[in-house]
Amino acid sequence: MGRTIVLVDGENIDATLGTNVFARRPHPDERPRWERLTAYLAAEWDQPAVGLFFLNASNGTMPTQFVQALLAMGYRPVPLSGRADQKVVDVGIQMTLAALVDRDDDVVLVSHDGDFADDLAALKRRGRRLGLVGFREFFSGRLNALDLDTFDLEDDVEAFKAPLPRVRVIDLDDFDPDRFLV
Known part of the structure; x- marks a missing residue:
C-alpha cells in the first residue's frame, strides 16, 4: 500500500481566508480543523495520509502552541x-515537490498558488496521483489547467466547524436552499 503526502501551504490558506472569505484575520475557531483533512484524504484514496505543514519561522520564533497542536x-x-526576500514556505514546498519526483508517493497540495504548477506537472508526467485542496473558486488558473483531483476544504473535507461566508457559483445539482434559509 502506498501513502499520500499532504503538503499544506498554511500561509496561503490563512491569507485566502483572511482576504477573500472574511475580509479580516480569521479567528482561531474559523480556521480549518487540519486533522479532518488527513482523515478525509486517507479515506478518499484508501491509504495513509502524511501531513507536512509548512511554516514561516524567519523571525526566529515558532508558534509553539500551534506546532504542538499540529504534532498532536x-x-x-x-x-x-530564510532571507526577507525569500518566500520560504513556497520554496520549501517546491523543494519537497522536486524531491517527490523520484518517490512513489501520491501527493496532495493544499494551496491556491500557481507557483507550484510546474512542480505538480512534473509529478503528473511521472503518472502520480495528485490532488489539490482549498477553495475551488480561488485555485490559480495554472493549477486548474493541470486537471488534478480537487477537493474543497469546506464542502468536501468539511474542515470547518461552521459554514463560511463564501459567495461562489453553485451547480444546480448541488444547490441546497436550506443553507440560505438559516
Whole structure:
C-alpha cells in the first residue's frame, strides 16, 4: 500500500481566508480543523495520509502552541527560515515537490498558488496521483489547467466547524436552499 503526502501551504490558506472569505484575520475557531483533512484524504484514496505543514519561522520564533497542536494531529511541522526576500514556505514546498519526483508517493497540495504548477506537472508526467485542496473558486488558473483531483476544504473535507461566508457559483445539482434559509 502506498501513502499520500499532504503538503499544506498554511500561509496561503490563512491569507485566502483572511482576504477573500472574511475580509479580516480569521479567528482561531474559523480556521480549518487540519486533522479532518488527513482523515478525509486517507479515506478518499484508501491509504495513509502524511501531513507536512509548512511554516514561516524567519523571525526566529515558532508558534509553539500551534506546532504542538499540529504534532498532536499527526502532522509534521516544517518551520523554515530564510532571507526577507525569500518566500520560504513556497520554496520549501517546491523543494519537497522536486524531491517527490523520484518517490512513489501520491501527493496532495493544499494551496491556491500557481507557483507550484510546474512542480505538480512534473509529478503528473511521472503518472502520480495528485490532488489539490482549498477553495475551488480561488485555485490559480495554472493549477486548474493541470486537471488534478480537487477537493474543497469546506464542502468536501468539511474542515470547518461552521459554514463560511463564501459567495461562489453553485451547480444546480448541488444547490441546497436550506443553507440560505438559516
